[in-house]
Amino acid sequence: MGSEVSIKVKASFVNKYKEGYPLISKQLINNASDLTEEGMLINLVDEGHTFIGKGYYGKQNKGYGWVLTHNKDEKIDQLFFERKIRAALDKRKSFFKDQETTAFRVFNAEGDGIGGLTIDYFDGYYLINWYSRGIYTYKDHVLATLKNLVDYKAIYQKKRFNIEGKYIEEDGFVDGERGQFPIIVKENGINLAVYLNEEAMVGVxxxxxxxxxxxxxxxxxxxxxxxxxxxxxxxxxxxxxxxxxxxxxxxxxxxxxxxxxxxxxxxxxxxxxxxxxxxxxxxxxxxxxxxxxxxxxxxxxxxxxxxxxxxxxxxxxxxxxxxxxxxxxxxxxxxxxxxxxxxxxxxxxxxxxxxxxxxxxxxxxxxxxxxxxxxxxxxxxxxxxxxxxxxxxxxxxxx
The missing domain is CATH 3.40.50.150 (Vaccinia Virus protein VP39)
Incomplete structure (x- = not known):
């Protein structure tokens, strides 16, 4: 995080990005070899170097990163993450009030404005999924935002990317009080046993x-x-x-x-x-x-x-x-x-x-x-x- 590079979009795909397409794909850009550091900011430009959008470099199975904003002057800082996550939480207010369902998604990647990042809620526990090393470089912003915006029993994370060909196995505990697993959540009144401290998947x-x-x-x-x-x-x-x-x-x-x-x-x-x-x-x-x-x-x-x-x-x-x-x-x-x-x-x-x-x-x-x-x-x-x-x-x- 910190370095920045301009990447040219192939002419036939400029309008696609201008219309809001969020995935930075190798097939749609020209100088992908300039992407050297996961988490670095990318300014997408056309052949005339006119600004199209700003995103980050983070390799995952879908592509090379995600567009975050079409505003050239918008900073990708903690305030940016706070705006996005706050808006997502506001949209799920009705879910938080539902006593019959206590497990749901509170942030859904590009659907909520930040590709490569999801956050799920399990009856007071929050689980962050990081889908690339690139988005993981912004972890301090995301964690500080969650701590500012929500009350939680604990925050857990899963790194859904590999390092040197291996997925790092860890219990994923980040903050709060460690859970006693399984935790029992409700879905439409039915109990489901969930583990936030095991491998990639949680049980549902x-x-x-x-x-x-x-x-x-x-x-x-x-x-x-x-x-x-x-x-x-x-x-x-x-x-x-x-x-x-x-x-x-x-x-x-x-x-x-x-x-x-x-x-x-x-x-x-x-x-x-x-x-x-x-x-x-x-x-x-x-x-x-x-x-x-x-x-x-x-x-x-x-x-x-x-x-x-x-x-x-x-x-x-x-x-x-x-x-x-x-x-x-x-x-x-x-x-x-x-x-x-x-x-x-x-x-x-x-x-x-x-x-x-x-x-x-x-x-x-x-x-x-x-x-x-x-x-x-x-x-x-x-x-x-x-x-x-x-x-x-x-x-x-x-x-």
Missing amino acids: FLDQRDVRRTIRDKYAKGKTVLNTFSYTGAFSIFAAIGGAAKTTSVDLANRSLPKTIEQFSVNGIDYEAQDIIVEDVFHYFKYAGKKKLTFDMVILDPPSFARSKKFTFSAEKDYKNLLKEAIAITENNGVIVASTNCAAFDMKKFKAFIDAAFKESNRKYRIEEEFSLPQDFKTIKQFKEGNYLKVVFIKKLNG
């Missing part, structure tokens, strides 16, 4: 809140539910509380078993009445087909990319075939909840995968409803990739 994906509520309130009652790529079983918990006849949770990770048992237990549900299976999901589909197992609801929420001993899965290439596996074991008039967080394609292309999967399976279907990111995951229209979540409830019709 907050962006699926509306989907989980919908499964509980509208689809689960009396149904047999298969939850694939189940992680800690949150979809299964909501289905069970919604009156599902039985849930089956399948995930390859060994930790999924104790974590799912824990989520059932903190809600007073007998986990032994449910099936929790540690197995490769693709192998389980083959097993279910051989045993002629069928389900009233199948939930598909795979990672964008996954690798096991026998399979490599890419949502962009393989989601259609995954859907075909699900169609084969879904009861007639059953529902498939198809979900992806892959930003490489939009809802239109996702629906094309759905259509192709049903056509190739010689089955008819009807889309019941669809979801994207919830309100606290603020996005901007100039960066459609930021609205990455796509969830479609699909009914498999007779005939």
